[in-house]
Amino acid sequence: MNDKSCSVSRTSSSSSPPKTPKYFYQFRFIVIGDSMVGKSSIIRQFTEGNFIDIADTTVGVDFHARIVELSEEVKVKIQVWDTAGQERFRSITFSYYRDAVGCLIIYDITKKDSFYNITEWYKEAKENVNEEECVFMLIGHKIDKESERKVSTAEGERFADAHDMFFIETSAKILCNVEEAFNIVAKEVYKRLVRGQLEMKPDWDGIKTVSTQPAELVGLDRIPSVDMLVEERPNKKCC
Ligand code: GTP
Ligand code: MG
Numbered sequence: 001m002n003d004k005s006c007s008v009s010r011t012s013s014s015s016s017p018p019k020t021p022k023y024f025y026q027f028r029f030i031v032i033g034d035s036m037v038g039k040s041s042i043i044r045q046f047t048e049g050n051f052i053d054i055a056d057t058t059v060g061v062d063f064h065a066r067i068v069e070l071s072e073e074v075k076v077k078i079q080v081w082d083t084a085g086q087e088r089f090r091s092i093t094f095s096y097y098r099d100a101v102g103c104l105i106i107y108d109i110t111k112k113d114s115f116y117n118i119t120e121w122y123k124e125a126k127e128n129v130n131e132e133e134c135v136f137m138l139i140g141h142k143i144d145k146e147s148e149r150k151v152s153t154a155e156g157e158r159f160a161d162a163h164d165m166f167f168i169e170t171s172a173k174i175l176c177n178v179e180e181a182f183n184i185v186a187k188e189v190y191k192r193l194v195r196g197q198l199e200m201k202p203d204w205d206g207i208k209t210v211s212t213q214p215a216e217l218v219g220l221d222r223i224p225s226v227d228m229l230v231e232e233r234p235n236k237k238c239c
Pocket of ligand 1: 033034035036037038039040041042052053054055056057058059083084085086141142143144145170171172173174
């Protein structure tokens with residue numbers, strides 16, 4: 001059941017007619033963390049806009065996508081690799097890190113172990129992505145279960161600060177900060193692209209242009225300034 005105070009409007013639901021974007025990118029993200037922390041649920045909420053309260057463990061890796069509008073001129077297709085948290089699938093998920101430009105590491109705020117295991121997840125991710133080419137986000141998930149909380153917000157923030165990651169707390173169940181989590185990472189990737197800290201490479205699928213316009217029109221020198229990006233702010237009044 002959605003809490004109205006938490007609902008976040010989707011850009012695609014705007015009543016104005018869709019504009020043709022001048023710039024159209026594809027960013028590839030990977031979502032990791034212990035089994036049952038809610039990776040598939042947060043991705044389903046982000047890409048399909050629904051929440052199913054059943055445990056349906058992911059086998060290997062699943063793939064999802066959603067188009068978001070970072071500004072009037074920039075649309076991005078976010079491809080998300082949903083990985084299995086279970087140990088027995090680790091050998092499969094390894095190969096998906098390499099092409100990720102965004103890495104979202106999730107723990108369950110009601111499960112201390114899932115927070116302790118973040119260290120291992122982060123280490124594994126760092127070893128397998130190109131560190132300079134990946135934006136990291138730490139997510140404390142299931143904040144609708146505030147009364148069962150075992151990991152404080154401050155603990156999450158400290159870890160994120162110490163490892164130069166973004167941090168946010170979310171709930172797929174009551175739709176809180178789900179959009180924000182993905183949008184913050186997407187906007188940071190875009191900013192780094194504009195500043196030349198990230199670049200598209202033929203042998204790397206982290207960032208691609210998928211423009212309907214000729215390739216020269218989406219050259220890096222023509223990318224609009226980052227000033228037009230509205231800063232994404234986590235919703236602090238979810239629960
Ligand atoms: P693996 O695929 O095994 O790695 O697990 P996962 O991390 O994908 O977890 P999944 O999304 O399947 O969710 C596990 C359980 O947590 C399910 O029963 C979900 O309904 C529940 N869950 C997910 N997100 C939330 C949330 O925001 N709040 C609450 N209360 N439950 C959630
Ligand atoms: Mg899953």
